[in-house]
Amino acid sequence: MEAIKSFYAFQASEDRIPESPATALRAPRLPSRLPKHLTREDMDRLFSVPVDGSFEDARARTMLEVLYATGMRVSELLSLRLDSVNLQDGWARVFGKGSKERLIPLHDKAASVISQYLSLRRAKFKDEGAPEMFVNRSGGKLSRAQFWRDLRSLGRRAGVSQPLHPHLLRHTFATHLLQGGADLRSVQEMLGHVSLATTQIYTHLEKSALKGSHRKFHPRG
Numbered sequence: 001m002e003a004i005k006s007f008y009a010f011q012a013s014e015d016r017i018p019e020s021p022a023t024a025l026r027a028p029r030l031p032s033r034l035p036k037h038l039t040r041e042d043m044d045r046l047f048s049v050p051v052d053g054s055f056e057d058a059r060a061r062t063m064l065e066v067l068y069a070t071g072m073r074v075s076e077l078l079s080l081r082l083d084s085v086n087l088q089d090g091w092a093r094v095f096g097k098g099s100k101e102r103l104i105p106l107h108d109k110a111a112s113v114i115s116q117y118l119s120l121r122r123a124k125f126k127d128e129g130a131p132e133m134f135v136n137r138s139g140g141k142l143s144r145a146q147f148w149r150d151l152r153s154l155g156r157r158a159g160v161s162q163p164l165h166p167h168l169l170r171h172t173f174a175t176h177l178l179q180g181g182a183d184l185r186s187v188q189e190m191l192g193h194v195s196l197a198t199t200q201i202y203t204h205l206e207k208s209a210l211k212g213s214h215r216k217f218h219p220r221g
Helices: 002-013 040-047 055-070 074-078 108-125 144-158 166-179 184-191 201-217
Strands: 091-095 101-105
Touching (some): 040 055, 040 166, 055 091, 055 108, 055 166, 074 166, 101 184, 166 184
Antiparallel strands (some): 091 101
């Protein structure tokens, strides 16, 4: 589009044509893609998957709980340090893009699940292991690939048809907060978005859900 406009503008500047016929042309606006998210029923199924008592299973379940409780990026979750979480006061300190620090609330259920996981971690590694909260079977920092495998395994065991990935849970966190009545500014702060415009895509998601409910339940819908 810009090439066409530049071509005709040049032709007009050289007096080869009276004026550019492309001045009023506008590039077509592509439809914005709304982020996918899981339903509350999907999340209930995920949290209902029986834990087999192994360290690996408890780790996957805890990471799922933390992602859904905080909306962290996967990079933030994997870098979360033991000393960055205050279970008593219910806060997690996260360093996001550009090393920008933010505090995210942790609800009581998430704090309880983290506490149980940490007990297993201490029993397995004593005071050794990486400073990060989530570690592999050798006590080193957990890789993104391993967490991805664990998450997808949980999804299959829960019978969730949609393939799971960490960013899907971030979208789910934001969507469910807004559905529950949270204000956009608070969600923006918890997600670590620099611009409110980035967070506003979830309001479009809410509008589409409202339209669906209106069509489904209105007598003349």
